[in-house]
Amino acid sequence: DSGVTQTPKHLITATGQRVTLRCSPRSGDLSVYWYQQSLDQGLQFLIQYYNGEERAKGNILERFSAQQFPDLHSELNLSSLELGDSALYFCASSVDGNEKLFFGSGTQLSVL
Amino acid sequence: GQSLEQPSEVTAVEGAIVQINCTYQTSGFYGLSWYQQHDGGAPTFLSYNALDGLEETGRFSSFLSRSDSYGYLLLQELQMKDSASYFCALRGKLIFGQGTELSVKP
Numbered sequence: 552d553s554g555v556t557q558t559p560k561h562l563i564t565a566t567g568q569r570v571t572l573r574c575s576p577r578s579g580d581l582s583v584y585w586y587q588q589s590l591d592q593g594l595q596f597l598i599q600y601y602n603g604e605e606r607a608k609g610n611i612l613e614r615f616s617a618q619q620f621p622d623l624h625s626e627l628n629l630s631s632l633e634l635g636d637s638a639l640y641f642c643a644s645s646v647d648g649n650e651k652l653f654f655g656s657g658t659q660l661s662v663l
Numbered sequence: 664g665q666s667l668e669q670p671s672e673v674t675a676v677e678g679a680i681v682q683i684n685c686t687y688q689t690s691g692f693y694g695l696s697w698y699q700q701h702d703g704g705a706p707t708f709l710s711y712n713a714l715d716g717l718e719e720t721g722r723f724s725s726f727l728s729r730s731d732s733y734g735y736l737l738l739q740e741l742q743m744k745d746s747a748s749y750f751c752a753l754r755g756k757l758i759f760g761q762g763t764e765l766s767v768k769p
Binding site for chain 1: 693696706713750754757758759761762
């Protein structure tokens, strides 16, 4: 158990809908990262927050947004969902430097 | 831009030693990390190199050559449970390689 909690574990929805994925980082970790992993693909970096502020942005679509709250939990919002958004979404956290990320068990999103 | 290249698949037998290579291109290098991911599971951290040389952690070791923009993960005394995907990642860039699927055969 990495100490990073993601909910829900599975999400099935329809095209055009909006969903919210939730992540609670390890106790004491200030940085939260979101990654997307499509079938048999690598981990695509979406966005990083540090202590409530956006720190780095990857190839995140405009339909996607995220935030980190004062209690350090984070939410990833995906809207106007398309079939291609079906993927495993991972949240990770770290203390400060990102040489060692702790990953949650992921949210499997299926868009039908 | 930044990129990492890894072989897509590697096969080895139980008890053997296997090396998974990673070459990278980046402007500004801060370190190379390695992660293991079992099918559908969470990636877990294995090793990290910021300086040239070998880092050893039990059966796993990682090597870095900054002048060659190259690193590798060495797995010794392979076990069936080592069958998984292995990713290298650039610290600071938050970018992962496409992963190497390791199959360990009896």
